[in-house]
Amino acid sequence: ADFKPYYDIEQSGLFTLEIKKTSEFCMSFLGEVCTPANLTTISSSDNQWQSDCNEALLLWKNLSLSLDLQGKQDDVAAFREIIPWFGLNALIHYLTPYGLEQFGGAAWGTRDVSQGPIDLLLSLEKYEEAKQVLRIIFSNQNSDGGWPQWWMFDSYSSIRANEAHGDIAYWCLLGLCSYIKTSGDFDILNEELPYFSEENKSSSKKTPLAEHVDRLIKMIIESFILGxxxxxxxxxxxxxxxxxxxxxxxxxxxSSWTVEMNFQAFMQVxxxxxxxxxxxxxxxxxxxxxxxxxxxxxxxxxxxxxxxxxxxxxxxxxxxxxxxxxxxxxxxxxxxxxxxxxxxxxFNKEQADAHQNLVEKHLKGPDGVRLMNRPIKYKGGVPEIFQRAETSTFFGREIGLMYVHEHIRYAESLAIMGKGEAFIKALRQAIPVDYNTIVPCSDARQSNCYYSSSDVVFKSRYDADERYDEVKKGNLTVRGGWRVYSSGPGIYIGLIISRLIGLRVEYGNIIIDPVLPKSFDGFAAQIKFLGKYLNLTYNVKRNEHSPNSILINGKDIRFELEDNLYRQGGAVISRDVFVSQLSRATNEIVINI
Known part of the structure; x- marks a missing residue:
């Protein structure tokens, strides 16, 4: 089918200029051709645009397991429009460390590549590619068991950070465990990989990946604060x-958060x-x-x-x-x-409920959750406890407190808790499609790319300190921050597949655990899952989570319930049993919630 955007292009246009009253204004477009190129004659720009869109969507369809969402809800239309663009952003983050505001390039951030790219590749069943990423990560492990914050490649491979934040190692463990859980490939632990050596660029001595893990765990345990x-x-x-x-x-x-990361990683290992x-x-x-x-x-x-x-x-x-x-x-x-x-x-259930209530009461703004209830106080740039938060004159990204990556993690926590309506709203707040409808106090935003933050322009850090409560009340305009380069898009697509349509593979079982509001009754999704085409229909009548019955090609399927600390879990079906029921070219699955 031809490309059909969420917006009516003839009504809204693809490009918007918002100009205050002025006697004149000037706008320039600059293009640069760095290498010789063959000229292409375009007979019809409209037809060429349509053709290019269709070609790009076909590429994404093949890459994304033919993922498609259908429903009468505006939210579904918005998700459907942003997913291919976030897919592109996620691939950029995976393959080329560039963003629209980071056009000079960067390096592979250890924590970044262990999140977005791994989530994207595993969600789209690109197991060999995910395995190769893990090989690269663990081949860049230092001999003491840890990693640098980031490193570079090829002729720049000797350029590496000489330090790392305390959470870096846990992302590597979590990425490895997610790969094993999803792919079932335990043999990766026997692969022999080198450690990074400053002298040799790559140590000639290789040890099994399992030894890399053991060395890392030993390093972490030895770092525990005494007693x-x-x-x-x-x-x-x-x-x-x-x-x-x-x-x-x-x-x-x-850091309480780092301790939680340690707990999660060790539990999975x-x-x-x-x-x-x-x-x-x-x-x-x-x-x-x-x-x-x-x-x-x-x-x-x-x-x-x-x-x-x-x-x-x-x-x-x-x-x-x-x-x-x-x-x-x-x-x-x-x-x-x-x-x-x-x-x-x-957390236990009581702690989880109590803290989500605190988030709702103290950490929510019109555009999503804030990192803290207010910014670190600025005292003329003199640091007392924290470096950048107390010295930076720039009030944006983490310092401005609305960082979209962590907002997506908030959406993930809502799905784990089974809060369908809040989950959908959080997912919408993270994307720029029809953004003013969701966040009325926002400025105009490019609607086809990821924004890493939502920032407010203040006169100074002092002004931000005094007036920050106005941000949370929606009295000030929020503006989009850096674009494209983030692990956020890959995590987001992973959530669409694993939590919205609710399909996961875990240690030889299929988990069906969609989290949807009742307004999504009749919602449908299509995906090529485990090599089989599925058409999933969701009847959301009783709850916002946990199927009460599942039909595959008209047959009622028995299932167990997944363990979930905070609510009744999703359906657990043996992978062999699940695949044995997929006998048609397109398999109809009805999920009653």
Whole structure:
């Protein structure tokens, strides 16, 4: 079918100029041709545009397993329009580290490539490509077990960061475990890979990937703060603006979010150990996970609220920052540990409910969740605790607090909790299609690309400190930040497949676990899944999650329920049983919720 955008092009146009009253204005377009090119004669620009769109969509159709969404809902139309563009953005992030505001290029960020590209490739059943990414990641592991924050390739391969934030290693473990869980390829653990060597660029000695994992786990355990099973903050966590001001503080600080990442990664590796009959290692890691959870609850949750950070004081007691009791920063809430507490499974149900209520009350703005309830106070650029957050005059990205990547993780936590209506709204807030309808206080945005942040222009950091509450109330215009380059688009497509239409492969089982509001009754999706064409129809009558019956080609299919700490889980069907029912060219699957 011909390309049909969500917008009526004749009514809205593909290009919009918004100009205030002025006597004159000037606009220039600059193009640059760096290499000789053959001229192509275009007889009809309209026909050529249509042809190019159709060709691009065919490429995406083949790459995306023929993924398509159908429904009368405006949300479905918006998702349908953005998915191919986010697919393009995700491929750019995977293959070429460039963005529209990062046109000079960059390097492979260790945490970045372990998220968006891995999620994208696994969701689209590109297992060999995901495996190759993991080979590259673990071949760039340092001999001490850790990684640099980023590294470069080819003739620039000697250029690497000489430090890394405390969370980097966990993303590598999570990416590996996700690959094994989805592909069922346990043999990857036997692949022999080198460590990076500064002298030789790549060490000649290779060891099995399983040894790489064991060395990493040993390094992490040895880093635990004395008397606890809590990892130190180190060079920082995911929020780059909150890097500690000096090395002494780095060893005293504990990031609750990083501790949750440690718990999640170790729990997943522990499960892999169990499945590969490494019983003793599985037991040791399970005991460590229990200690992590116990110390997390003892030291980092105070009065029922998770702190952003703990601080080891001179008497070895642990105080907290970014918490209602915090008088140093006067910041009460941080969304990172609230989201990851649910995603990691370290929260119990009562904690998960309580923290999502706190997010709703204190961390929501019209364009999505904020990283904290207010920005770090600016005091003339003099850092006291954190580096960039206290020195930067630029108020945007992490410092401006609405960072879309973490908002997508918030959407993921909502899906895990089974909150269909909130999940759909969060997904819409993350995309620019028809953005003013969802976020009325926004400016005009390019509607076919990923924005890494949603920022407000203030006169100064002091002005931002004084007027920040107006942002959350929707009284100020929010503007799009850096475009394209992020792991966010790959994560987003992964959520569309694994949480919206609700198809996952986990250790030889098929999980069917869509999370949808009742307004999505009659929603449908098509995808080529496990080599079979599926047409999925969703009847959303009773709940927003957890199927009560599933029919494949008219036959009622028996299933177990997935374990979920926070609600009734999705349907679990053996992969062999599921595939045996897919006997038609296009298989009709009806999911009643």
């Amino acid at each position: 606890t099973a809590l990892v130190p903050f180190g060079g920082g966590d995911w929020n780059d603006s909150l890097q500690p001001v000096n090395e002494e503080l780095a060893h005293k600080l504990i 522990q499960h892999v150990y169990e499945l590969t009959e490494k019983t003793e290692k599985a037991k040791e890691l399970k005991d460590i996970c229990n200690r992590i959870k116990s110390d997390f609850n003892k030291h980092l949750i105070k009065n029922g609220v998770v702190a952003g950070y703990g601080v080891v004081e001179s008497d070895n007691e642990i105080s907290v920052l970014l918490h209602p009791s915090d008088k140093k920063t006067n910041i009460s809430y941080s969304v990172l540990p609230m989201n990851r507490g649910i995603i990691s499974g370290i």
